[in-house]
Amino acid sequence: MGADRLALTLEKSKQLGMDIRIYQDGDFNGIDALWNEAFPNDPPWNHAQKAVPEKTAFQPDLLFVAVDGAEIAGSIMAGYDGHRGWLYAVAVHSKHQRTGLGTALVRKAEEALRALGCGKINLQVRGTNEAVVKFYQHLGYVIEDRLSLGRRL
Ligand SMILES: CC(C)(COP(=O)(O)OP(=O)(O)OC[C@H]1O[C@@H](n2cnc3c(N)ncnc32)[C@H](O)[C@@H]1OP(=O)(O)O)[C@@H](O)C(=O)NCCC(=O)NCCS
Numbered sequence: 001m002g003a004d005r006l007a008l009t010l011e012k013s014k015q016l017g018m019d020i021r022i023y024q025d026g027d028f029n030g031i032d033a034l035w036n037e038a039f040p041n042d043p044p045w046n047h048a049q050k051a052v053p054e055k056t057a058f059q060p061d062l063l064f065v066a067v068d069g070a071e072i073a074g075s076i077m078a079g080y081d082g083h084r085g086w087l088y089a090v091a092v093h094s095k096h097q098r099t100g101l102g103t104a105l106v107r108k109a110e111e112a113l114r115a116l117g118c119g120k121i122n123l124q125v126r127g128t129n130e131a132v133v134k135f136y137q138h139l140g141y142v143i144e145d146r147l148s149l150g151r152r153l
Helices: 003-013 025-038 048-056 101-115 130-138
Strands: 019-022 063-068 071-080 085-092
Touching: 019 101, 025 048, 025 063, 025 071, 025 085, 048 063, 063 101, 071 101, 085 101, 101 130
Parallel strands: none
Antiparallel strands: 019 063, 063 071, 071 085
């Protein structure tokens, strides 16, 4: 077994029992509550009321939730534009953090993007969210020498 495959297996073994699957309509209240907890200061255009219908209308198979019984314990949204993949809304409920669930969610989204032919994933982290940088570095992501620009349409 190669080193990468072994590392992936070990990561997943920390998360036995938590189902990670594509978002379904009945998950809305759970994902809304999760995002309110995980992203309390996000602007309205990132709220579940806007972002979830947008995503389920476009590449719906790239929005995943981690399910713990009736509760939504985690989420991740991915996007693929034919050139690059992107990750958004990576969130784990506070009571499940540091159990490997965030890792399992990222690996699930990576698998889905790879299956679409994606060869490179980009993501953005708010400048105030340094702890999350450590999380992504742990998963093999590196800080790249880029400036991030955006424009609201
Ligand atoms: C970021 C987040 C998704 C991580 O989820 P998680 O389930 O706790 O992550 P994991 O358990 O898979 O962590 C894997 C490794 O990442 C690193 N890591 C995770 N959280 C970290 C933190 N707060 N500080 C430093 N390192 C961290 C650790 O090396 C950890 O391994 P360890 O627990 O064996 O030390 C979760 O903290 C979260 O939902 N945060 C709030 C929402 C958010 O900011 N999302 C990111 C938006 S860009």
